[in-house]
Amino acid sequence: MGAFGLENPTEPKSAITLDLYTHVLQFGESLRLQDDKLSGLFSIVKAVHTMSIKERKQIDLSFQYCKDLLLAHSVQRPPYSIGLFTLSEMKIILAWILDTYFRHYKLYMYAFTDRVLMSVTQTHPVDIIEAAPTLPALNEAITEEEHMQIVSEEERKAAEEAAAVEAAAAAQAEEERLARLREEYVAAVPDEIHDQVAAAVAREMELLRKAMEEQFLTQQAALQAKVDELEAKVGATAL
Structure with a gap:
């Protein structure tokens, strides 16, 4: 940040502003103003300049x-105004501002106006005439009957697609309904029933396990008996 809060004092607009502020301070020192009056003068000029540039005010x-x-x-x-300057100082300051800043007011407005560049492209009227669309040859045309068949086929496909979408939506809705019913049914069953059902299932599973073990042992014994019988036959044949 440069002097007086200017970011880049070398930039043209900042240089103009810096020159204005410097002349204000020099004028204040020429009047031998005290620090409070010099600060007030500087603030007034800065406020006027900032408002004029920002709002593009007319000179009056x-x-x-x-x-x-x-x-x-x-x-x-107080609190509406403060007697910082005397009447004679106010007249001198106003005359100086009028003879310096407002004398070159239009130059300040011009210097602080953003440049707007306009790009103009010339187009010949022939280039903007809309060309007629190219029509197909008559030998490529189809009969009205063929056209109606194509339209009917497209309508049939559209109807099938709509029916498929509707069926899928209905199936989804039915699945959601069944899921809600299952959830409601499970939620409606008391905890005691859940425990009883779980115990019954556990007992059935235990009985099933024992039955399968017994069946496995029986099958294993039968298989072992057949193996022993085959070994005995093989031994007898060898003798």
Whole structure:
């Protein structure tokens, strides 16, 4: 950040602003103003310049704003105004601002106006005439009957697709309904019934396990008996 809060003092707009502020301070020192008066003068000029540039004020409105600020700093009527400057100082300051800043007001407005570049492209009227669409040859045309068949086929496909979508939606809705019914049924069954059902299932599973073990042992014994019988036959044949 440069002097007086200017980011880049070498930039043209910042240089102009810096030059204005420097002349304000030099003018204040020429009047031998005290620090509070010098600060007030600087703030007034800065406020007028900032408002004029930002709001693109007309010169009469900007000058009126400047006079109002000076008057508010020249009459002791707290809290509306403060007697910072005397009447003679106010007249000298107003005359100096009028002879310097407002004398070159249009130049300030021009210097602080953003440049707008316009790009113009010339087009010949022939280039914007809409060309007629190319029509197919007559030998490529189809009869009205063929056209109706194509339309009917497209309508049939559209109807089938719509029916498929509707059927899928109905199936989804039915599945969701059944899921809700299952959830409601499970939620409606008391915890005691759940425990009884779980115990019954556990007993059945235990009985099933024992039955399968017994069946496995029986099958294993039968298989072992057949193996022993075959071994005995093989031994007898060898003798």
